[in-house]
Amino acid sequence: MTQMLLIHDQLRQLILSLDLGPGERLTERWLESQFQSSRTPIRAALMRLEGEGLVQRDGRNWVVAAIDLGEIESLAEFREPLEVTAVRLACERASEADLDAVEAMLDACRADVPREQWHQVGTDFHVEIAGLSGNPFLAKAIEGVMTRLSRARWLEVWTEASREQAWSEHRRILGFIRDKRPEEAARAASAHVRDTRDRLLRSLNADRRGLRARGFAIVGIR
Numbered sequence: 001m002t003q004m005l006l007i008h009d010q011l012r013q014l015i016l017s018l019d020l021g022p023g024e025r026l027t028e029r030w031l032e033s034q035f036q037s038s039r040t041p042i043r044a045a046l047m048r049l050e051g052e053g054l055v056q057r058d059g060r061n062w063v064v065a066a067i068d069l070g071e072i073e074s075l076a077e078f079r080e081p082l083e084v085t086a087v088r089l090a091c092e093r094a095s096e097a098d099l100d101a102v103e104a105m106l107d108a109c110r111a112d113v114p115r116e117q118w119h120q121v122g123t124d125f126h127v128e129i130a131g132l133s134g135n136p137f138l139a140k141a142i143e144g145v146m147t148r149l150s151r152a153r154w155l156e157v158w159t160e161a162s163r164e165q166a167w168s169e170h171r172r173i174l175g176f177i178r179d180k181r182p183e184e185a186a187r188a189a190s191a192h193v194r195d196t197r198d199r200l201l202r203s204l205n206a207d208r209r210g211l212r213a214r215g216f217a218i219v220g221i222r
Contacts, residue, residue: 007035008045015054015064016150017116022218026055026062053148067152068219069201076197079145082138083126083193087185089133090177099178102128106174109167111160118163119154125170129177152200162199169195 011031014020031042046062049055055062102125109121123146130142169192176185204218 003037004041004044004048007031007037007041008048010035011045011049012052012054015049016147016154018151018154020064022064022066022151024064025058026064028061066219067204069204070219072149072152072197072200072204075145075148076193079142080190080193082130082142082145083189084186086130086133086135086138086142087173087177087189088182089135089138090129091180091182091185093134094132094177096178098132099174102132102174106167106170109163115163118167119150122153122166122170123150129173132177149200152204162203165199166192166196 028039028042032039035042046055054065056065105121105124109118126146127143130139133139173185173188173192176188
């Protein structure tokens with residue numbers, strides 16, 4: 001079990017960071033060589049990743065799942081009411097120390113910080129705010145959504161302008177939570193989810209030639 005989890009975690013990171021691109025084929029023989037492992041834990045790790053929507057079966061082999069623009073739109077519809085509820089509850093339940101920790105996390109994002117850190121903080125912000133709601137089901141659902149969006153967000157945070165806009169929106173939401181203004185926090189969270197969806201779709205559609213040139217499988221590009 002431990003070996004399977006290690007393989008799963010490493011493969012998952014390679015997929016989420018786009019080191020293994022959407023549409024890339026994965027043979028069990030190559031994975032056995034890559035991880036110096038037998039076939040049983042490899043298959044178990046792949047089946048777990050399949051359940052997370054990150055790989056798909058391709059005959060006897062496997063393929064990294066395509067990024068689906070339709071899924072991004074559906075996730076936004078699912079995510080918006082979750083985020084709105086989470087920030088409302090955080091206004092009631094988050095302590096000053098909790099909010100200070102989130103603010104320090106945002107402060108760590110500076111112009112000279114690698115894009116990887118911006119990406120991680122952008123994910124962690126939403127997961128942490130969901131945790132401050134005090135509702136574990138909300139937190140788990142939002143964490144799952146952010147995982148499904150992770151690969152698309154790698155492409156979106158490529159530009160400094162997109163990173164700065166997301167950071168500014170996070171700051172705005174946090175400010176409303178700190179001031180215990182649930183209605184404003186809810187509106188800001190709703191707008192952020194929709195703006196993020198629009199930025200992701202614009203980014204992916206605008207770079208469709210470049211993505212295809214890199215061999216990335218993007219479903220729904222017009």
